[in-house]
Amino acid sequence: MRYELYYWPTVQGRGEFVRLALEEAGADYIDVGRRRGRAPIEALIARKREKHPPFAPPVLKAGRRLIAQTANILLYLGARHGLTPKDEVNRMWVHQLQLTITDLVVEIHDTHHPVTSWLYYEEQKPAAKRRTADFWKYRVPKFLGYFERILTLSGGPYLLGRRLCYVDLSLFQIVEGLRYGFPKRMKRYEKKVPRVVALHERVAKRPRIAAYLASDRRIPFSQWGIYRYFKELDG
């Protein structure tokens, strides 16, 4: 089956978690927004006859099914492409970890837009500074420390042990994004989470992921995504 991924054409965003899973699976998919030059996402979401209309992208079209919500898409893909355990207990555990990634993604975005997404960053700079300081003081240690602990428990190199799951790809992407948005802060912090860093390296070297990262299918980081770089926020 050829999947269709509906997502904004110019940012990695939440769609990237899905792209990484599709790439690692070697799945046949079209990145619809990028293919046609413009994103027909709004049209898809507004489609009158759709039985299960999505709220927002990313959306995966699998045959006639439309599946939305990043973690939900990964739950679906994981089971079909060997990227999650077959037994229910561990499958829900991986999903639970992914939902924690979901929570973290919101907090990363809000570092540069804490007040509202309807103001430019420049209009909310003092708030962004305060939010970012607390993010690095309290939230990064809590989130990355948690994943470090899970890696210790599992024995690594992946969150479930020797076998890669889709949530490992997402954690890789979190490290990538934090390095882009906060290069100095992240460099300092990485010493505290060696297992998370090792996981990142290991994922980056997987043949399909390495090929994807080197291809033009990988959209570069930019100032329009979840992760943005502002010198004054990087401490």
Place this chain on the structure above:
Amino acid sequence: MRYELYYWPTVQGRGEFVRLALEEAGADYIDVGRRRGRAPIEALIARKREKHPPFAPPVLKAGRRLIAQTANILLYLGARHGLTPKDEVNRMWVHQLQLTITDLVVEIHDTHHPVTSWLYYEEQKPAAKRRTADFWKYRVPKFLGYFERILTLSGGPYLLGRRLCYVDLSLFQIVEGLRYGFPKRMKRYEKKVPRVVALHERVAKRPRIAAYLASDRRIPFSQWGIYRYFKELDG
């Protein structure tokens, strides 16, 4: 099986979505935090030997399993207590809707604490006013308008049609919370989402939910939860 729910003892919070499902199911459960006078949640989360340690409450203990992340807990409970369809497509659809509720909950909380949770509301009042204005201008119409649309598609009275699912209970709780936090704004807005309001009324009258709401198991709304009332934010 007697479930144990681990959640903060003094707020409805995210735990309430789980409580409502347990109550509607008539499930045997202990609200651990409230029973013992203090919440042993931190101890549970820090437990060294736990194979699947949760990141944060709410946590459901089901036999020896610990399940965290509200939407994940509901996915588990729904399947076991007839609160979600049996077929995979519709089960994932209900979960997808629940994940959209999850997103909305973060945005509701952030109306009164946009800058950071480490400052009092009084220290971030201008930001809260701006965030709240955008929340009601853009986000409430988008979210509640979406659920209104789903109810139109399903034919109502519930999001999947004639059969109640756990996400209906969560949408009921969203209406309850918005009425508490923003009584004037919500009163004005409700005219635009008659099906959402009708769902709320219908859920409130279900015998087990009505009994629960009238009991002291239902923690009252307060100024410490997700939903808080500030006159100046109620426009």
